[in-house]
Amino acid sequence: MTQKIGLIGYGVVAKGFYQLLSQSDLPAEVARICIKNTDKQRDIDQGLFTTNAQELVTDPNIDIIVELIDDAQASFQIVEQALNHGKPVITANKKMIAENLKQVNQWHQMLEAPLLYEASVAGSIPILSTLNQFYRHQEVTQIRGILNGSSNYILSKMRLQKLSMDEALQLAQKNGFAESDPSLDISGKDALYKLVILSYHAFGELTTSFDHIRLESITNMEDQFFDLAAQQGMKIKSIATATKKADKIQLKVQPELVNIEDPLFNIEDENNAIHINGASSGPQLYTGKGAGSHPTGAAVMQDLHLLLHGFRYTIRAPKNTAAAPPIETI
Numbered sequence: 001m002t003q004k005i006g007l008i009g010y011g012v013v014a015k016g017f018y019q020l021l022s023q024s025d026l027p028a029e030v031a032r033i034c035i036k037n038t039d040k041q042r043d044i045d046q047g048l049f050t051t052n053a054q055e056l057v058t059d060p061n062i063d064i065i066v067e068l069i070d071d072a073q074a075s076f077q078i079v080e081q082a083l084n085h086g087k088p089v090i091t092a093n094k095k096m097i098a099e100n101l102k103q104v105n106q107w108h109q110m111l112e113a114p115l116l117y118e119a120s121v122a123g124s125i126p127i128l129s130t131l132n133q134f135y136r137h138q139e140v141t142q143i144r145g146i147l148n149g150s151s152n153y154i155l156s157k158m159r160l161q162k163l164s165m166d167e168a169l170q171l172a173q174k175n176g177f178a179e180s181d182p183s184l185d186i187s188g189k190d191a192l193y194k195l196v197i198l199s200y201h202a203f204g205e206l207t208t209s210f211d212h213i214r215l216e217s218i219t220n221m222e223d224q225f226f227d228l229a230a231q232q233g234m235k236i237k238s239i240a241t242a243t244k245k246a247d248k249i250q251l252k253v254q255p256e257l258v259n260i261e262d263p264l265f266n267i268e269d270e271n272n273a274i275h276i277n278g279a280s281s282g283p284q285l286y287t288g289k290g291a292g293s294h295p296t297g298a299a300v301m302q303d304l305h306l307l308l309h310g311f312r313y314t315i316r317a318p319k320n321t322a323a324a325p326p327i328e329t330i
């Protein structure tokens, strides 16, 4: 039977998902869409839209909620209500997931309705399902990657086309890569949210405070830095790293100099990459578009496919079940 979807949001990612679903043979269709602003022109049937998320969450005819909005607080409320109503939920909201990891972990443990969020980390790269399936039976010792498409795009444009940071950011916004609050991209906070989610899935780490994690923005990049790096055969990249050392997980996000031997050296523009060290498989590199309408919509499509096939995340036993101490910095 065709599953009815309540879609929350109709922005960059939601439109990408809507278009991909319309072209697919998945037995699912969007029945209603909740948005915020009634004065915006929409490119599809106006009759689908409402501004009342409750209508979708409580509607017995809606089977699945796909939440793709840019407001983490509203996202939390909608996701919680939908799960409590027994509706499976797909979301892309990394801020909401990372800032509420303890609650998310309880949802995974206690609720019948599954919650999937592949699109929240590294756009089109199916990394969470890979961690949950391929890496399920081996220890992961390190994850190192480029997790923010906008900042990588900005660094590429500044280095290759000599654009200013503002010019490059405007292009990232025009392409739908940047967050509504782009300071999240520039500061490294968006990459940190993704690293926290990866760390939860790779190590069972329940990060509840970000205070002591090393976080450095790309704000202070100047032309001469790129030139100096190039003279040494290096590039500057914003790198997120989670390392397991003696059962402690160390997290950091910072601009780093990388050389040609580094697997992240050639990752340009809005592409992301995740380099994983698995105890059995050895190192592996996953790359692909980290932002944008259809690439991210494709990750939402994968979640929908997995949901329809009964998939849910299996989280490694979290080490920190009570109020977790801040993660140690490097």
Ligand SMILES: NC(=O)C1=CN([C@@H]2O[C@H](COP(=O)(O)OP(=O)(O)OC[C@H]3O[C@@H](n4cnc5c(N)ncnc54)[C@H](OP(=O)(O)O)[C@@H]3O)[C@@H](O)[C@H]2O)C=CC1
Pocket (backbone or CB within 6 Å): 008, 009, 010, 011, 012, 013, 014, 034, 035, 036, 037, 038, 040, 053, 068, 069, 070, 071, 074, 092, 093, 094, 095, 119, 120, 121, 123, 176, 177, 178, 179, 180, 290, 291, 292, 293, 296
């Ligand atoms: N852009 C990207 O490449 C990626 C984005 N994400 C994440 O996906 C989510 C959506 O991002 P994106 O599509 O870029 O955002 P956009 O700004 O393009 O769209 C946001 C949408 O959310 C709607 N909205 C905001 N608040 C509410 C609310 N309270 N109730 C109902 N609707 C609301 C807006 O409504 P209205 O149209 O009326 O303004 C709009 O349709 C974010 O969590 C983002 O971090 C994840 C991966 C990649």
Ligand SMILES: N[C@@H](CC=O)C(=O)O
Pocket (backbone or CB within 6 Å): 120, 122, 123, 147, 148, 149, 150, 151, 177, 178, 179, 185, 190, 290, 291, 292
């Ligand atoms: N703003 C984010 C969008 C995807 O998560 C990014 O640039 O990576």
